[in-house]
Amino acid sequence: MSVTEITPGVLEALRRYDTPTMANAIETFDVRPRDEGFASPDIRCMFPELGVMVGFAATATIRARAKGHDDQSALWAHVRSQPAPRVVVVKDLDEPPALGSLWGEVNATIFKALGCAGCITDGCVRDLGEARGMSFQFFARGAGVSHAYVRVESTGETVNIGGLRIAPGDLLHADQHGVLLVPKELAGELPAAADRVIEREQRLLRWVRSPDFDPDRLAEMKSVKH
Numbered sequence: 001m002s003v004t005e006i007t008p009g010v011l012e013a014l015r016r017y018d019t020p021t022m023a024n025a026i027e028t029f030d031v032r033p034r035d036e037g038f039a040s041p042d043i044r045c046m047f048p049e050l051g052v053m054v055g056f057a058a059t060a061t062i063r064a065r066a067k068g069h070d071d072q073s074a075l076w077a078h079v080r081s082q083p084a085p086r087v088v089v090v091k092d093l094d095e096p097p098a099l100g101s102l103w104g105e106v107n108a109t110i111f112k113a114l115g116c117a118g119c120i121t122d123g124c125v126r127d128l129g130e131a132r133g134m135s136f137q138f139f140a141r142g143a144g145v146s147h148a149y150v151r152v153e154s155t156g157e158t159v160n161i162g163g164l165r166i167a168p169g170d171l172l173h174a175d176q177h178g179v180l181l182v183p184k185e186l187a188g189e190l191p192a193a194a195d196r197v198i199e200r201e202q203r204l205l206r207w208v209r210s211p212d213f214d215p216d217r218l219a220e221m222k223s224v225k226h
Contacts, residue, residue, distance in 0.1 A: 006171065006187045011085070013191040014182070015052045019175045022182065025193040031183055039139075039162030039179040043122060046131075046138035048176035053137045055087035055117045057170040060155045062123065063093050064100025064148035071152070076114060078155040082169060084115040089166045091159035092123030098141050100148025105130035112136050120172070120179055122161050139179055200224070 014022065027034055058079040079086055088111055090102055103119055104127035111119070118137025124144030125131070131138055158167040164181060166172070171182040182190070207213060207221055 006083075006184060010187050010191075011054050014173060014187065015054045016191070017194045018052065019173055019177045019180050021194050021197060022173050022190065023180055024197045025190045026180075026183065026186065028193050028197065029183075029186055029189075031186065037164070037181045039120075039164040041162075041178060042141055043120065043139050043162035043179055044142070045174065045176045045178070046125060046128060046140060046143070050132070050135055050137050052173065052175045053087065053117050053139075054171070054173050055085040056083045057089045057166050057168055057172055058082045058086050058116075058155075059089045059091070059157055059159050059166060059168050061091045061093050061153045061157065061159060062102050062150055063153055064102075064123075064150040065094050067149050068151045070150070074155045075152050076110075078168070079111065079114050079116065086111075086114070086116040087172050087174075088116055088119040089159060089161060089172075090119060090121040090123065091161060092121060092141075093153060094123075097122055098124040098144055100124075100146055100150040101126045101144045102147070102150050102152075103127075103131070103138060103140070104147065108134060108136040108138075118174075120161055120166075120174065137174070139174055 023038065060075050079088060092098060101124045103125040108131040112134055120139040122141055124142055125138040125140040126144050128143060156168050158165055164179060171184050171187060173180045173182050204221060
């Protein structure tokens with residue numbers, strides 16, 4: 001399924017499921033190893049209460065050490081070139097990262113106006129109360145105090161965030177558990193697959209909680225796929 005075929009209805013359907021369930025649904029298609037396709041726990045959800053974020057990636061790299069020219073116009077243009085809803089994915093090139101934040105109340109307001117649901121970065125974020133109040137989701141290494149000399153270094157490149165390679169236009173699904181890359185060709189099939197996963201799990205749990213539960217049959221019942 002191409003980006004143009006992923007309708008708002010499909011995106012809304014994906015948003016109904018938490019990210020672990022979506023990961024389980026993707027596994028049923030056996031399109032990639034189970035230890036790939038998601039970011040490490042270093043990239044954490046700053047606002048779990050905002051629920052699931054689904055969107056297409058716009059990518060950038062930043063630095064915040066030492067003075068440099070701060071011009072975000074290329075990033076604004078790149079973001080607008082991606083399908084909505086958008087997620088800004090930012091690689092922090094500083095060593096160590098997270099010295100200065102690109103993200104606070106001002107950029108959250110600007111990028112929300114540009115059709116973005118939130119950002120994902122291996123750097124830091126700030127102005128948490130203001131961003132939460134406008135329902136702009138932050139996924140980051142953590143909170144920071146200053147923007148330092150932050151500036152955009154590049155846009156539109158494939159970046160590695162928490163071990164996950166993300167390219168412009170990639171479809172992302174993220175919530176309090178972390179960040180997941182969704183194979184676009186499966187997007188339309190994943191809601192039904194997620195429902196099957198949920199039903200299989202609930203069937204097992206109903207049996208475990210019932211008077212019929214038999215510990216000697218656990219391996220047998222847990223392996224049932226239908």
